[in-house]
Amino acid sequence: MTLAANLGYPRLGAKRELKWALESYWAGKTKAADLLQTAKALRLEHWKLQQTAGIDVIPSNDFSLYDHVLDTTMMIGAIPARYAKLEKPTDLDLYFAMARGTQQGATNFAAMEMTKWFDTNYHYIVPEIEKDQTYRLASAKVVDEFNEAQAAGIHTRPVLLGPVSYLLLSKSTSTDGVPLNTLAKLIPVYVEVLQRLAAAGADWVQMDEPCLALDLDEAARKAYADAYNQLGQVANLRLLVATYFGGLEDNLELAVGLPVYGLHVDLVRAPQQLDHVLAQLPAEKTLSLGVVDGRNVWRTDLDAALQKVQTAVIALGAERVQIAPSCSLTFSPQDLDLETKLDDELKSWLAFARQKLDELALLKKAVSGGVESAAESFKVSRAALQSRRESLRTHNPQVRQRLEAVSDSMLNRAHDFETRKSAQAQKLGLPPLPTTTIGSFPQTPEVRAQRSAKNKGSLTQAQYDEFLKTEIARTIQKQEELGLDVLVHGEFERTDMVEYFGERMTGIAFTQNGWVQSYGSRAVRPPIIFGDVARPEPMTVDWSAYAQSLTKKPVKGMLTGPVTILEWSFVRDDQPRALTCRQLALAIRDEVLDLERAGIGIIQIDEPAFREGFPLRKAEQNDYLQWAIESFKLSASGVQDETQIHTHMCYAEFDHIIEAIGRMDADVISIEASRSKMELLDAFKQYQYPGEIGPGIYDIHSPNIPAQAEMEDLLAKAAQVVPNDRLWVNPDCGLKTRQWEQVLPALTNMVNAAQAVRQQLKV
Ligand code: GLN
Ligand code: ZN
Secondary structure, X not given: OOEEEOOOOOOXXXXXXHHHHHHHHHOOOOOHHHHHHHHHHHHHHHHHHHHHHOOOEEEEOOOOOOOHHHHHHHHOOOOOHHHHHOOOXXXXXXXXXXXXXXXEOOEEEOOOOEEEOOOXXXXXXXXXXXXXXXXXXXXXXXXXXXXXXXXXXXXXEEEEEOHHHHHHOOEEOOOOOOHHHHHHHHHHHHHHHHHHHHHHOOOEEEEEOHHXXXXXXXXXXXXXXXXXXXXXXXXXXXXXXXXXXXXXXHHHHXXXXXXXOEEEEEOOOOOOHHHHHHHHOOOOOEXXXXXXXXXXXXXXXXXXXXXXXXXXXXXXXHHHEEEEEOOOHHHOXXXXXXXXXXXXXXXXXXXXXHHHHHHHHHHHHHHHHOHHHHHHHHHHHHHHHHHHHHOOOOOOHHHHHHHHXXXXXXXXXXXXXXXXXXXXXXXXXXXXXXXXXXXXXXXXXXXXXXXXXXXXXOOOHHHHHHHHHHHHHHHHHHHHHHOOOOEOOEOOOOOOOOHHHHOXXXXXXXXXXXXXXXXXXXXXXXXXXXXXXXXXXXXXXXXXXXXXXXXXXXXXXXXXXXXXXXXXXXXXXXOOHHHHHHHHHHHHHHHHHHHHHOXXXXXXEEOOOHHHHOOOOHHHHHHHHHHHHHHHXXXXXXXXXXXXXXXXXXXXXXXXXXXXXHOOOOOEEEXXXXXXXXXXXXXXXXXXXXXXXXEOOOOOOOOOOOOHXXXXXXXXXXXXXXXXXXXXXXXXXXXXXXXXXXXXXXXXXXXXXXXXXXXXXXX
């Protein structure tokens, strides 16, 4: 019989129970036992609800107190040496010290680095592998949780992050070390874990090897063969190698050939691979079909999914096929039933993790009993799909017409950078090495209190607007006093740089409880771009114009760019991402032009997520850059020569795509650089960036107040590779998470540093 299988379930709990339990434990308000009790209750609840939904293959060890990669690090005992000096930590304290850093007496134990998990918005803790790293079985979490489920009467399929992906996702602590070279030492630990699972009664284990969907070199391919030749031999246990986030492509032969009992493939991201996999899968192997999107919020097209499953059943026989989500459901919000404010039509188009379980069970039913056996549910699903296809909310003829009418000239500024530069110099009259900030000023408790008072209705809109105006006026005055050259209004009206714009556009919806884990206890609630996007009215013009009315210095208008809105949202899957991005770009373009008309001479279009959209496979990267750059240019290019367009980027390394960023043709880019001590600038030695650049010289992620000398150094370094007439002076990012007591002295030092370096350079 064909089984319904799940690869992983969201960990935090529908009401983010784990978040609250973690945070109160960290704050010392509750004991370890309380935290562990909450965690245990969540695991049980999630197993039970999968069972109730009719899932046959239920995962265990998909739960984590912080991160599954960190769990793996604990399992294999790859604890970085610096934590050996922690005094008598419990396992739990050690774990959280690695995740978050800790302070003991005067000693600071830095956290391990965190980075994005493939192209998701989930962040994992990067393992640190020493050159002569040794491994030992140091945590039996996976066995314990398997046993825990058994005790509750639920037989699970434990999940492990496979050894090859683990090492490929690690970094080496020595310059010439290669984590993968330690594989031979790591495999015995995995063998031991698998043996213990087999002894505990597990019959299958899901080995996550998402790196099989990446470009692999020879060493990595060989590592896969070596690893699974040994792991596949553990007696009385069957391994399913799970791949996701892309197609196997040139790794197909390698993947199907691994000596294991099963393979999972992602048929949402790579539907075309099904035929190839079916053609090459060795007899007897089980194939798990990822047909329900684990990373997005849309209701599954059950007929299309069923067809894939039936194709596989015909080719392999029902017993060898499993029906699964494309990847773990941990990337989906948890439960659509908790949404009381979304309208019914929109809701009918969606499926969150819980609903996706029902879809898996339905598909299973239809495979064995025919569609008739689930006729009613299929009917409802078809009707929802049809309403989504035909609704004017998804197909707004006006937006479509505008999009059709986009001409090449709309994608480019009228004149080249040099021409614009002199027009802007004349209009703006800025000093050399102009100083500015990235946009936001501190979101103080008061700002938040006023906003929530407005939301609760105890403050009228007019009162709230008055409050915002006072904040803006105060911030303008402070910036004047600091002697900054280009001012900002401070972004006090925004909770979040995507939410603020999303709420003012049609075609975008917001959930109340659609939380998705970002890292540790942190979760985000991405907007849902469900339909054609338009901007009915100006979104920021009043605030910027008001700020500008208070000063003779230029005020920079602040917008979030189309690529970033796209990247930080759940995006509709019924048209290419590129097209949705273009619609967003048109909406932002409208705003840019309205700002210009209102007398704003400098407009910044933030694209912090520009790097995040990068496809995992090299072959697809150029295509992405092409449309992402084009969208940015569409949003920015309508303005006159003398209007200066800025962009801003952070949260990633941009060195190797700096040429592509140059093609965005912004007049000025501010970019995060201070934490890496200006490593970014190496890129500019080879490549003459066409516009002006402000490499951040003030690390705003730290509460520290950088000294003037420190910033002078960074600026002097920058001045060695960036021509004097193209260098800007600014922090790394927005100041919203900082306090005024930190920001004022830090910016004073920054302005003085700029002054000093201007003198040194005699500009
Ligand atoms: N303008 C935004 C701010 O200052 C930019 C934020 C970001 O880059 N993440 O807050
Ligand atoms: Zn930033």
